[in-house]
Amino acid sequence: MLKFLSNSFEDTIHIGKQIGKVLRPGDIVCLEGDLGAGKTALSKGVAISLEISDEVTSPTYTLISEYQGICPLYHMDLYRIDSIEEFEMLGAEELLFGKGISLIEWSERIEDYLPEDKKIIKITILPDGSRQIELKGITL
Numbered sequence: 745m746l747k748f749l750s751n752s753f754e755d756t757i758h759i760g761k762q763i764g765k766v767l768r769p770g771d772i773v774c775l776e777g778d779l780g781a782g783k784t785a786l787s788k789g790v791a792i793s794l795e796i797s798d799e800v801t802s803p804t805y806t807l808i809s810e811y812q813g814i815c816p817l818y819h820m821d822l823y824r825i826d827s828i829e830e831f832e833m834l835g836a837e838e839l840l841f842g843k844g845i846s847l848i849e850w851s852e853r854i855e856d857y858l859p860e861d862k863k864i865i866k867i868t869i870l871p872d873g874s875r876q877i878e879l880k881g882i883t884l
């Protein structure tokens with residue numbers, strides 16, 4: 745398990761870029777961490793490495809956003825999902841096991857769907873406001 749310390753939004757983007765370089769099509773990456781921890785910030789960094797020119801954002805009612813770069817990126821924000829059925833109705837399963845890289849915020853909501861070989865990025869807000877970023881299944 746790798747551990748990093750991020751002291752700013754820019755640090756987190758940078759760590760995201762490093763992660764983006766080693767991800768491969770088909771990878772499923774769970775982004776764990778409290779509201780405002782920096783999950784979307786890190787996703788922006790990954791997108792930069794995948795040469796995605798659109799900005800990765802998290803619109804309130806969009807659960808899945810698809811971006812095109814070196815390979816497809818599926819950015820999922822499942823905070824507002826009510827049930828596994830809702831996830832299935834979105835056709836998300838096909839995306840998950842497709843050719844792109846999936847980055848999933850609030851992946852806890854669909855835990856049973858996720859494969860054993862999923863990668864995990866856990867962001868913890870430390871008392872001083874900095875972020876600890878732990879990687880499981882990812883080597884830089």
Ligand SMILES: Nc1ncnc2c1ncn2[C@@H]1O[C@H](COP(=O)(O)OP(=O)(O)OP(=O)(O)O)[C@@H](O)[C@H]1O
Nearest residue numbers: 750751752753756778779780781782783784785875
């Ligand atoms: N070290 C840091 N890394 C990332 N973001 C930071 C850091 N320090 C402060 N911030 C601020 O914290 C916020 C992180 O927001 P972001 O949307 O990335 O969080 P999130 O984990 O995706 O939240 P949500 O669960 O609501 O989707 C930004 O406003 C950012 O400026």
Ligand SMILES: [Mg+2]
Nearest residue numbers: 783784802849
């Ligand atoms: Mg977010």
